[in-house]
Amino acid sequence: MTHRSALFMALALVACAPDDPYASSLDFVSPVATDRSLAYVDKTNNELVFALPQDDRLDMVRRSVGDDRSTVLWSRATVGGDGVIVMTAPASDKEEDIGEQLHWWPADGEDQGRVYDVLAPFTSVSLSPDEQRAVLHFGGGVSSGALQNANQVAVVDLQGTEVRNLTLNGFGGRLQAVDFPTVDGIDGTVAVGGRGLELAAFLAEGEVVLVDMADAQADQVAVRFGDAVNFSPVETLLRPGDDVFDRPALFLRSDVGADVAMLTLVDKPDPATGAPGFSAQVSLIPVGNGATDLSTYNGAEAPYLVTTDGGAMIFTDIRTQESFSVGTGGLAQRLFMRDAQTVGGSTIRQAVAWAPGGNALFTLDLDAIEETIGRTPRVLNIETGIEELVVLDNDRVLVSSGLNLYVVDIPLEQVTPLSSMSPYDAQSSALEGDRLLLGTPGQQFVSTVDLLTLNPESMVLDDPIDRFHYLPGVNKLVLTHDDRVGHMTVADALNPSRSSSYVAWGYLLDGLLDP
Amino acid sequence: MTYVSTILVAATLWGPAETPESTTTVDPTDGVTTPTADASEAAPPADATETPAATEAAATAEAEAPVADAAGPAEGTAPAAAPGEADPSWNESTAQPGSQSPASGAPLAAQPAPAAPPQPAPPPPPRPIRWRLDLGIAGGGTLVGDQGYRAFSEGRVLIDGSFSALFDFRLAEGRVFLGGGVAHQILGREGDAYGADVFTSIDMHEPEVRGRVSVMAIEGLDAFARVGVGPSIVDLSFDSIESASQRAVIPRVEGHGGLSLYLPKAWLPRKQAGRITAGLQLGVGYTWRGAIDVRPTLSQGDDPLEATTSPLGELSLHGMSWRAGLFLRLM
Numbered sequence: 001m002t003h004r005s006a007l008f009m010a011l012a013l014v015a016c017a018p019d020d021p022y023a024s025s026l027d028f029v030s031p032v033a034t035d036r037s038l039a040y041v042d043k044t045n046n047e048l049v050f051a052l053p054q055d056d057r058l059d060m061v062r063r064s065v066g067d068d069r070s071t072v073l074w075s076r077a078t079v080g081g082d083g084v085i086v087m088t089a090p091a092s093d094k095e096e097d098i099g100e101q102l103h104w105w106p107a108d109g110e111d112q113g114r115v116y117d118v119l120a121p122f123t124s125v126s127l128s129p130d131e132q133r134a135v136l137h138f139g140g141g142v143s144s145g146a147l148q149n150a151n152q153v154a155v156v157d158l159q160g161t162e163v164r165n166l167t168l169n170g171f172g173g174r175l176q177a178v179d180f181p182t183v184d185g186i187d188g189t190v191a192v193g194g195r196g197l198e199l200a201a202f203l204a205e206g207e208v209v210l211v212d213m214a215d216a217q218a219d220q221v222a223v224r225f226g227d228a229v230n231f232s233p234v235e236t237l238l239r240p241g242d243d244v245f246d247r248p249a250l251f252l253r254s255d256v257g258a259d260v261a262m263l264t265l266v267d268k269p270d271p272a273t274g275a276p277g278f279s280a281q282v283s284l285i286p287v288g289n290g291a292t293d294l295s296t297y298n299g300a301e302a303p304y305l306v307t308t309d310g311g312a313m314i315f316t317d318i319r320t321q322e323s324f325s326v327g328t329g330g331l332a333q334r335l336f337m338r339d340a341q342t343v344g345g346s347t348i349r350q351a352v353a354w355a356p357g358g359n360a361l362f363t364l365d366l367d368a369i370e371e372t373i374g375r376t377p378r379v380l381n382i383e384t385g386i387e388e389l390v391v392l393d394n395d396r397v398l399v400s401s402g403l404n405l406y407v408v409d410i411p412l413e414q415v416t417p418l419s420s421m422s423p424y425d426a427q428s429s430a431l432e433g434d435r436l437l438l439g440t441p442g443q444q445f446v447s448t449v450d451l452l453t454l455n456p457e458s459m460v461l462d463d464p465i466d467r468f469h470y471l472p473g474v475n476k477l478v479l480t481h482d483d484r485v486g487h488m489t490v491a492d493a494l495n496p497s498r499s500s501s502y503v504a505w506g507y508l509l510d511g512l513l514d515p
Numbered sequence: 516m517t518y519v520s521t522i523l524v525a526a527t528l529w530g531p532a533e534t535p536e537s538t539t540t541v542d543p544t545d546g547v548t549t550p551t552a553d554a555s556e557a558a559p560p561a562d563a564t565e566t567p568a569a570t571e572a573a574a575t576a577e578a579e580a581p582v583a584d585a586a587g588p589a590e591g592t593a594p595a596a597a598p599g600e601a602d603p604s605w606n607e608s609t610a611q612p613g614s615q616s617p618a619s620g621a622p623l624a625a626q627p628a629p630a631a632p633p634q635p636a637p638p639p640p641p642r643p644i645r646w647r648l649d650l651g652i653a654g655g656g657t658l659v660g661d662q663g664y665r666a667f668s669e670g671r672v673l674i675d676g677s678f679s680a681l682f683d684f685r686l687a688e689g690r691v692f693l694g695g696g697v698a699h700q701i702l703g704r705e706g707d708a709y710g711a712d713v714f715t716s717i718d719m720h721e722p723e724v725r726g727r728v729s730v731m732a733i734e735g736l737d738a739f740a741r742v743g744v745g746p747s748i749v750d751l752s753f754d755s756i757e758s759a760s761q762r763a764v765i766p767r768v769e770g771h772g773g774l775s776l777y778l779p780k781a782w783l784p785r786k787q788a789g790r791i792t793a794g795l796q797l798g799v800g801y802t803w804r805g806a807i808d809v810r811p812t813l814s815q816g817d818d819p820l821e822a823t824t825s826p827l828g829e830l831s832l833h834g835m836s837w838r839a840g841l842f843l844r845l846m
């Protein structure tokens with residue numbers, strides 16, 4: 001071998017050396033919790049990484065989403081936790097032959113996924129409560145500097161393969177949010193003129209657009225409130241037709257103004273083709289100082305809209321728009337309804353009002369409310385104030401307040417304080433039967449509270465909690481810790497104990513050495 | 516050259532204080548010329564292969580200091596003649612004319628002794644090479660093909676340093692030497708994977724048994740083939756916010772061929788009698804190491820929760836390798 005050929009060989013060896021597969025940083029999006037896994041998005045490798053906790057080990061499954069010319073915009077778990085959806089878009093505006101896609105994978109990553117072609121790099125998604133549909137939109141703003149239609153949306157059938165791309169026929173208001181007016185948040189349809197509509201309400205500045213997601217041919221219904229009316233919808237509430245008021249009504253709440261909009265839904269075939277359609281009759285209902293929250297209640301003869309305005313519950317007859325109010329005597333901005341048992345054993349509705357920063361829960365029995373003069377709410381005082389409230393079930397709520405956590409039993413009017421050395425986060429909690437599970441970020445404990453005996457127990461962890469996850473499908477608590485390579489503690493949700501828990505580390509490096 | 520010079524000086528200093536020895540063999544391969552007869556030679560050669568001149572000189576020496584065993588060990592184990600018996604200058608000085616014994620009772624008179632003519636230091640006898648002991652240090656590397664190694668190193672080369680001791684002996688008075696020895700290699704790299712998200716390190720210790728066959732092309736240049744076998748003790752560590760480590764013991768086989776370049780005897784201060792030399796060695800070949808299933812163990816505090824880690828994959832550290840070094844040769 002001559003010197004020259006040896007030199008060429010050496011140069012060839014250097015030139016043929018592959019690129020360093022570890023040059024770029026780990027780029028994992030925070031995980032989303034399904035009912036049986038944590039799903040991470042590996043943006044470096046365009047993969048969806050499922051961490052599947054078992055009794056004594058962590059299984060890992062990787063699935064491709066897109067390719068190296070695309071990038072992941074966001075990921076979400078489906079409403080029921082049975083799957084994960086991931087939005088991908090071209091990694092660069094120069095990539096012209098790469099389209100935007102929505103990927104769906106089952107929660108364990110094992111079965112075949114589905115891919116939906118959409119037309120735009122949507123930045124937000126809203127999921128229907130019935131788990132049927134996902135609505136992709138630009139409510140979170142546009143994703144690049146290129147020209148985009150801010151009112152473009154895509155309605156994706158998560159149970160099938162259909163994608164419906166449309167532009168809202170509004171009046172120019174910019175889309176803010178998408179809501180799914182449903183009955184009790186479960187039933188996906190509302191009967192209008194004998195037909196079932198699957199309504200999606202697109203809330204924009206000063207207007208609302210209603211779309212029947214089940215009928216691609218049906219016209220959209222757009223309602224503009226006009227510049228003269230100080231109203232911009234932020235929340236919807238559907239009241240189906242019944243014996244008291246037979247037409248379905250959609251209520252819209254605004255953070256500004258003193259009115260609630262009531263859209264009465266009526267059947268209206270297309271005048272040109274005669275195809276089935278619907279329309280809305282609009283009226284504005286004055287509710288005192290405005291509504292901070294709203295609900296509905298059927299009295300003996302009158303259908304009521306119940307709102308809070310900060311210091312009272314206002315009952316408005318939606319037929320006559322006559323109203324009366326019940327003062328709470330304290331701050332009341334939020335409202336929820338529950339069933340209560342009377343002494344006689346009958347079930348009545350009860351309104352519960354509260355407010356962040358308030359000092360009490362106010363419960364008001366609603367039976368014959370219009371006939372009872374002077375009825376006042378019962379007060380459940382929270383001595384240290386309310387920071388957050390989580391409704392655990394019909395009877396119990398969890399209130400966090402500084403270093404105290406209160407379990408409030410509403411029927412028993414019992415407020416049990418649980419104290420610790422550090423603040424608890426009521427949102428980082430889950431209910432497993434009669435057992436409350438708590439894992440507050442920053443703490444090194446996972447705690448359980450037996451709601452029957454109110455006996456708290458805590459299990460010390462080896463590391464502070466970064467995020468709390470409850471996987472009901474496998475009855476596991478997963479407490480992730482701060483480490484970019486993956487670090488979690490897996491505990492039995494039914495009986496958390498150190499003997500049955502284990503730590504998993506480095507699972508995001510799974511297969512690191514086999515690039 | 517500085518190292519070679521240093522070693523050369525060391526070789527000179529380390530050379531044993533020579534007493535005249537008889538040499539019985541002339542090495543046909545190392546360019547030794549047959550010593551000529553010299554009256555100052557303490558123990559001339561006495562080998563059947565000697566040249567006639569050498570035989571004559573031996574016969575002369577035998578008359579004054581007979582060699583006990585002409586067929587004695589090749590390394591000059593034949594007893595050397597006593598210096599007093601063989602040194603003619605000593606005889607001359609004791610037979611100085613005009614000198615008197617103090618015991619004669621005559622008054623002492625200062626008699627300046629004539630200065631003895633300076634005698635050149637006798638060249639030591641040649642020492643043919645029958646065995647060699649090489650003590651070496653070396654540095655080298657393995658060109659690792661496994662991409663997973665890049666998690667520990669920016670490049671593909673696994674650098675090593677080693678020290679060794681090898682003994683070999685001449686086969687059948689020819690040019691071929693066969694032997695073996697032991698060596699120990701130390702390897703280590705530190706790196707990071709995925710930017711600085713994961714700091715990694717790999718440390719290896721590789722004791723090995725070596726076999727070597729070498730051919731002395733000319734004195735000063737050997738071609739050799741070398742095989743080493745032994746375990747590779749590998750320590751891996753991965754550090755992020757937490758850390759994990761793993762120790763693995765894997766088999767290792769290495770084969771190298773190369774050249775040794777060293778100072779021939781003719782260049783040594785003691786010429787053919789030199790016992791120590793030094794040189795350079797370069798070998799190129801292939802190093803095979805068994806694969807490691809990497810699954811490190813999480814480092815935890817006291818009374819920890821049971822921990823599990825994920826399999827990180829398989830790491831194979833074999834590839835073309837080379838080693839260059841210095842050695843000190845005793846022979």
